[in-house]
Amino acid sequence: xxLESTFKLASEQIELFETEGYLAIDALTxxxxxxxxRESYDRIFRERAGREEGNQFDLGGTDEEGTEAVLPQxxxxxxxxxxxxxxxxxVNANVLARQIxxxxxxxxxxxxIFKPARTGATAPWHQDAAYGASTHFYNAISIWVPLQEATIxxxxxxFAPCSHQWDVLTHQSIxxxxxxHGLELHPREMDMVKDPVACP
Numbered sequence: 700x701x702l703e704s705t706f707k708l709a710s711e712q713i714e715l716f717e718t719e720g721y722l723a724i725d726a727l728t729x730x731x732x733x734x735x736x737r738e739s740y741d742r743i744f745r746e747r748a749g750r751e752e753g754n755q756f757d758l759g760g761t762d763e764e765g766t767e768a769v770l771p772q773x774x775x776x777x778x779x780x781x782x783x784x785x786x787x788x789x790v791n792a793n794v795l796a797r798q799i800x801x802x803x804x805x806x807x808x809x810x811x812i813f814k815p816a817r818t819g820a821t822a823p824w825h826q827d828a829a830y831g832a833s834t835h836f837y838n839a840i841s842i843w844v845p846l847q848e849a850t851i852x853x854x855x856x857x858f859a860p861c862s863h864q865w866d867v868l869t870h871q872s873i874x875x876x877x878x879x880h881g882l883e884l885h886p887r888e889m890d891m892v893k894d895p896v897a898c899p
Contacts (some may be wrong), residue, residue, distance in 0.1 A: 718865030
């Protein structure tokens, strides 16, 4: 069955996104859809899907075999859980993205991150564009979807207002450790992060 979208941005939301560079949405899909996605998500992390191909690795640690990952990530999670592509979330995400970027847009499940309770690493300040090729301009947005309540206490997303207007700043490996995949803003760039906004 082809699912009908249940979501549409209001003009004020689009204006806020264009001005501030971020937008917090209470619900992009239904609780039932989140529960189905959570089942797929839990399964692929339990199975360590993609590990052999290099698509499952520790974003925040050194990724050594036998050590507990502090920020495990799976690239292209729908490759290992194709049912994700039938979700209402993906239908609604496409509607949202097209409202912001125009009709020639296609959303995908780019990656899934697992943040272990109490032992997981904090995602440091970074620009998503720093992970792309510096020679390309990407007409893209990231849509982060927590599969449980995201609060200030448990680490909701935070944004630096108007940072979408910046160039891609200098980044380094987390803790300046070349064995770590994840990126963080270089310490000399941190004064750019002023008045961050938490989005529970």
